[in-house]
Amino acid sequence: MKVEIREARPSDREHLVHCLDALHDRMVELDRWNRLHRTRDHGPLNLARLRREARKNQGFILVAEADGVPAGAAFAHLRTYSREQRTEERPTKMGFLSDLSVLPEWRGHGIGTQLLREVEIRFRRAGCDQLGLGVFVPNRDAQRLYRKVGFRAEGMLMVKRIGRPPARWPPAARGSEHRGRRRAKPVRPTSRS
Template sequence: MGRSGAGRADVVGRLLYDFNTEFDSPTPRAGEFAARFARLLTRDDVLVLLAGDPAEPTGFAYLTLRPSPYFDGPLMQLEELYVVPALRARGIGTALIRDILRRARELGCGEIHIGVDEIDVAARRFYERHGFSNREPGEDYRMLFYVRAL
């Protein structure tokens, strides 16, 4: 796994575009994503990890960091995790998760948050298999994530 710099914004933009079009989600064009990532990847609170060959990545993880009053280190948000469809079930996503966890520990993060669509059972199983839960430790009710478009 390697951390992407602004010079790879075009690759990251294309991967995110591919991810959105795979699920028929409304999406900006790959070039628009690339322009945004060119700015985002210069920030210290944004990480993009690329899996596989740097020339032709097999997947990526887009992460953001933010301060939290609940612990000394930052809170990490996994914004997107994508593996090229033809290459799934080969451990690429697991390798990304392991790298995310390693980096989160190195940065002193207190938690990692992930938003997952309820109908995306495969993604939910994947994250649960890697120790993520939609329940606070010791509680029996689920946490929910709410969105409001502006």
């Protein structure tokens, strides 16, 4: 199988939305707490956010093609630091891989490894001294891959259930910018994810 990694083009929109949805569907599957779901607008909204992020913070979106077929994607940008963060952290230039997704039918063939390699090459070229990413604790497959290419765990989000979940989302709707908006319907993971 021939894998090619290239910059995303405007015509990749559907593939990128599919990658983001497939990634999040996997997170929903792994979620032991039943905290996650995916609504219909998940992919388009998050793609728009990631494109903005890439434009604003010298980022990029890569597409992996396997034998000419779009099979995966990586979304990355430079991490920014607030004035307050700079009082706590040493100067660093971190390239941040916000999302990595290989479509289910292509997983386990080395495509994720090649996307990661290309992300690292680009950030090295940009003068970065660190490469960062976040990973869901139950996502052992992805952690194996990241450890294999040199990442080590640094932080962890811990959650304790302290009450019943709110019946409505967002919980603090009163007076918030979301008032009056319709709730998006969750969707079941697609068969391709």
